[in-house]
Amino acid sequence: MKPVIYIPGDSGALALGADKVAAAISAELKERGIEAKIVRNGSRGAYFLEPMVEVGTDAGRVAYGPVRPSQVKSLFDAGFLTGGAHELALGDPEKIPFFARQTRLTFARCGIIDPFSLEDYERHGGLAGLRKAAAMAPLEIVTEVTESGLRGRGGAGFPTGIKWKTVLDTDDVRKYIVCNADEGDSGTFADRMIMEGDPFVLIEGMAIAGLATGATKGFLYTRSEYPHAIAAMRRAVEIARRAKILGPDVMGSGRAFDMEVREGAGAYVCGEETALLDSLEGKRGMVRAKPPLPAHKGLFGKPTVINNVISLASVPIILDKGAAYYKDFGMGRSRGTIPIQIAGNIRYPGLFETAFGLTLGEIVDDIGGGTATGRPVKAVQVGGPLGAYFPRDLFDTPFDYEAFAAKDGLIGHAGITVFDDSADMLKQARFAMEFCAIESCGKCTPCRIGSTRGVEVLDKLAAGIAPDTQIELVTDLCNTMKFGSLCALGGFTPYPVMSALTHFPEDFRPAPMREAAE
Amino acid sequence: MVMQSAGTGIESQVASIVDGMRDMEGPLLPILHEVQEEFGYVPQEALPVIAKALNLSRAEVYGVVSFYHDYRKEPAGRHVLKVCQAESCQSMGSDEVAARFKQALGIGFHQTTPDGRVTLEPVYCLGMCACSPAAMLDGEVIGRIDAARVDEIIAEVRR
Numbered sequence: 001m002k003p004v005i006y007i008p009g010d011s012g013a014l015a016l017g018a019d020k021v022a023a024a025i026s027a028e029l030k031e032r033g034i035e036a037k038i039v040r041n042g043s044r045g046a047y048f049l050e051p052m053v054e055v056g057t058d059a060g061r062v063a064y065g066p067v068r069p070s071q072v073k074s075l076f077d078a079g080f081l082t083g084g085a086h087e088l089a090l091g092d093p094e095k096i097p098f099f100a101r102q103t104r105l106t107f108a109r110c111g112i113i114d115p116f117s118l119e120d121y122e123r124h125g126g127l128a129g130l131r132k133a134a135a136m137a138p139l140e141i142v143t144e145v146t147e148s149g150l151r152g153r154g155g156a157g158f159p160t161g162i163k164w165k166t167v168l169d170t171d172d173v174r175k176y177i178v179c180n181a182d183e184g185d186s187g188t189f190a191d192r193m194i195m196e197g198d199p200f201v202l203i204e205g206m207a208i209a210g211l212a213t214g215a216t217k218g219f220l221y222t223r224s225e226y227p228h229a230i231a232a233m234r235r236a237v238e239i240a241r242r243a244k245i246l247g248p249d250v251m252g253s254g255r256a257f258d259m260e261v262r263e264g265a266g267a268y269v270c271g272e273e274t275a276l277l278d279s280l281e282g283k284r285g286m287v288r289a290k291p292p293l294p295a296h297k298g299l300f301g302k303p304t305v306i307n308n309v310i311s312l313a314s315v316p317i318i319l320d321k322g323a324a325y326y327k328d329f330g331m332g333r334s335r336g337t338i339p340i341q342i343a344g345n346i347r348y349p350g351l352f353e354t355a356f357g358l359t360l361g362e363i364v365d366d367i368g369g370g371t372a373t374g375r376p377v378k379a380v381q382v383g384g385p386l387g388a389y390f391p392r393d394l395f396d397t398p399f400d401y402e403a404f405a406a407k408d409g410l411i412g413h414a415g416i417t418v419f420d421d422s423a424d425m426l427k428q429a430r431f432a433m434e435f436c437a438i439e440s441c442g443k444c445t446p447c448r449i450g451s452t453r454g455v456e457v458l459d460k461l462a463a464g465i466a467p468d469t470q471i472e473l474v475t476d477l478c479n480t481m482k483f484g485s486l487c488a489l490g491g492f493t494p495y496p497v498m499s500a501l502t503h504f505p506e507d508f509r510p511a512p513m514r515e516a517a518e
Numbered sequence: 519m520v521m522q523s524a525g526t527g528i529e530s531q532v533a534s535i536v537d538g539m540r541d542m543e544g545p546l547l548p549i550l551h552e553v554q555e556e557f558g559y560v561p562q563e564a565l566p567v568i569a570k571a572l573n574l575s576r577a578e579v580y581g582v583v584s585f586y587h588d589y590r591k592e593p594a595g596r597h598v599l600k601v602c603q604a605e606s607c608q609s610m611g612s613d614e615v616a617a618r619f620k621q622a623l624g625i626g627f628h629q630t631t632p633d634g635r636v637t638l639e640p641v642y643c644l645g646m647c648a649c650s651p652a653a654m655l656d657g658e659v660i661g662r663i664d665a666a667r668v669d670e671i672i673a674e675v676r677r
Contacts, residue, residue, distance in 0.1 A: 015646050015661030047648035184643055186604030192645040217543075224551075224588050225600075225644050227657050265547060265586035268642060282546030282572075284585035300543065343647030344609035350648050372610065381605055385642075415647065419609045431608070435642065441585075 002037055003081045004056035008111065009040030010196050011228040012189065017069065018051035024072040025053070032076060042197015044111030045351030046098045054093060057083040063093040098348060101367070103329060105337045106314045107190075107353045110197035116235060118243055121200045129319030130245070133208045134253035141212035142168055145315060147323035149335030154180055154271075154308030155383065155412040155488070157334075157401045160315075163305055166295035167213040170303040175215035177206050177257075178280065178299060178306040181222035181229070182264055182271040185384025187415030190339040190351055191309035195222065195229035198313075199236035200245075203259070205312035207250055208319055209305055210257035218259035219299070221276055224266055233261045268385075268439040272487045273306045275441055286441045287487040308413070310339060329355035334400045342368045344381075344417035361395030364418060375420035379428075379504065383412025385435050386492035388499035389425065408499060410492070425504035430458040432496040436489060447490025450481045454497065461508060471501065471508065531556060532564040536571040546572060546582055550589055559590035595630040595637040597675045600654040603640040606647035615651045615663050616640070622672045636675050 007022045008014075022038065029036055043050060052065030053075075062083040064075060071088060078086040090096055104110075113120040121127065133141050146161025167175055179202065183191040194202055206218045222229055237259060240246045248256045262280060264270050270279045274288035277299050298304020314336065318326045327335045334356035340363060341351050347369035364370070364380055371377055379389040388409035390397065397407050404411050419428075433454035440447045454477055461470040478494035485491040501508055535552045539545050546568070553564050560583050569576045583589045601616050616627075623631055623638055630637040646652035649661030655671060663671075 011659050012646055012649055012661065015649050015652060015659040045648075050649075183645060186606045186643045187647050188643075189645040189647055225641060225654075228659075229645075260542075262544075262548065263551060264588075265551070266588035267586050279547065280544050282544040282582065284582055341647065344606040344650060349650075385605060415606075417606045417609055417647065423609065428605070428608075431605070439642075 006041045006054040008043045010043035013050040020069045024069040039114045047350045063090040064088040129316030134251040148318045148326040153310035167303045176299040176304040177209045177215045177218040179220040184268040187343040187417035188413045205315040216256045269441045331357040341415045345371045346418045371420040378421040379419045381417040383410045388495040391503040425500040425507040429497045429500040436493040444486040446481045446484035528563045532567045558593040597636045600641035602652045604643040607651040610650040612651040618668045
């Protein structure tokens with residue numbers, strides 16, 4: 001049997017040299033006259049092991065990593081094509097503790113299959129959900145999703161089924177499914193990984209959403225900063241169309257659904273759903289006032305389901321295995337699994353899909369292994385640039401929408417960014433305000449003006465000018481932004497600012513005192 | 519062969535781009551992307567052509583072009599180097615990485631070296647947060663950048 005070698009084509013792996021490793025392996029195969037099949041899979045998500053090369057053997061897959069191009073020759077010498085021993089050998093990838101501890105539902109295939117092989121996709125359980133949905137009435141599909149307890153994974157946590165029901169209940173002939181793949185939050189890369197590693201699951205999820213609501217057209221809106229993901233999705237859409245998964249007769253259901261991939265143009269605020277809709281319509285990405293909800297008047301004024309990548313990618317398994325199966329995972333009102341993205345200054349960075357309920361401490365210390373620099377953890381920002389900074393004192397907080405809200409934080413898109421003790425929290429608070437000022441769409445005053453004033457006030461604080469007054473001012477300003485802004489950009493910027501101020505007051509002391517302390 | 523002046527050349531090229539895309543739903547951003555792909559920036563001469571074809575005012579088109587960070591008013595350098603400055607990369611020393619790039623190139627963010635070789639830009643997240651600090655050179659991602667890697671990248675763009 002011709003050996004199969006898996007070398008990730010995921011852009012995170014490419015950033016660590018996967019293409020050079022692939023070139024070295026191809027050259028070595030040629031030189032040794034060995035015929036082998038090379039599959040460019042996605043990443044399984046353990047970036048501390050990337051580029052992680054796997055080979056298919058009689059006894060299953062064997063992994064090696066992290067592989068440098070200079071080590072390729074020695075891998076061949078060690079007989080890695082048949083699973084030979086080598087210092088980089090990791091054994092069965094499923095048994096690597098980082099993977100063995102996960103519950104992979106949404107990411108079940110990511111990093112395992114060839115992302116562009118429908119055959120591979122189906123062999124690993126793909127299309128089973130859509131096949132079932134094609135034989136179901138729209139309301140039945142919606143009920144299944146509602147009963148699964150799936151909530152929006154983009155950050156807001158709104159029940160997906162209820163959104164779908166609202167769109168189903170409208171009687172417009174033209175409806176849209178929009179996939180929000182504008183993953184701009186630092187510390188998050190789950191959407192990118194799915195688009196690059198298992199694009200068909202997202203297409204399948206969108207098609208199911210179309211069948212469920214009567215929408216016949218879908219748009220996937222993603223970031224220009226993700227060129228590899230854009231290329232992967234476009235290629236997968238073409239393949240799906242040829243296979244009649246998309247088109248006038250989805251999987252023989254007699255119902256139509258097709259989709260397009262659209263690229264943003266570098267505006268963070270377009271991750272906000274109504275700004276995204278304006279951007280798709282070809283306008284400035286300005287936030288709309290709600291109501292009307294997008295479910296009533298969305299894209300081009302038509303009823304629109306707008307869901308995050310991970311929400312939509314979780315739908316196929318819910319249809320396949322049933323609502324009860326999915327709902328069985330999780331805690332409280334947070335049902336199912338969540339792909340936690342562990343990033344920043346961390347020893348074992350990567351994507352970790354698990355049922356809700358792990359504590360922040362377990363994630364950072366046990367799974368993440370503490371900081372990369374080996375210094376103590378100072379703060380962990382959960383939920384991207386608009387998420388709160390958590391100190392070690394709050395490491396017992398369980399990963400759950402409500403539990404985080406109770407500690408004045410949010411899960412957001414489940415990105416976790418770790419900082420060691422060299423972090424200056426006043427600087428981080430200032431950055432949050434500065435980022436808001438750069439990215440504000442400008443429609444509402446608290447966000448547009450407040451963010452700029454926030455930078456100024458924090459600069460004065462750093463300069464030691466009337467610190468008590470500045471702290472009072474920034475607190476008041478955050479209150480105004482939180483309750484007066486039109487969307488989460490202005491409304492949530494106070495989370496990082498106030499959490500930094502509340503949990504790390506020592507970093508907000510006047511400059512002379514700070515210098516004296518150093 | 520008929521020689522066209524630069525102005526009409528741009529306009530006719532833009533017109534043919536618009537012609538192929540105007541029937542899309544919400545065609546403006548895809549058209550602008552295509553125009554930028556063609557010219558390396560969005561020339562002023564393109565705006566009235568696009569506006570007329572899409573039945574928009576020139577101000578509306580300009581408003582869209584100026585809203586998005588990606589659209590350039592002038593061509594970039596031969597290489598475009600985007601250095602991530604978002605939180606995850608900050609936690610791994612992106613400030614130092616950016617400072618080293620700036621010093622080596624002798625320019626700041628949003629600037630191009632006088633020889634037109636490199637444009638340096640900040641970017642807020644490349645989705646490489648599990649291999650911070652990260653950058654993107656001409657569309658290719660680079661992770662875990664340290665001082666030595668900065669020097670390699672500089673050598674590459676100077677070549």
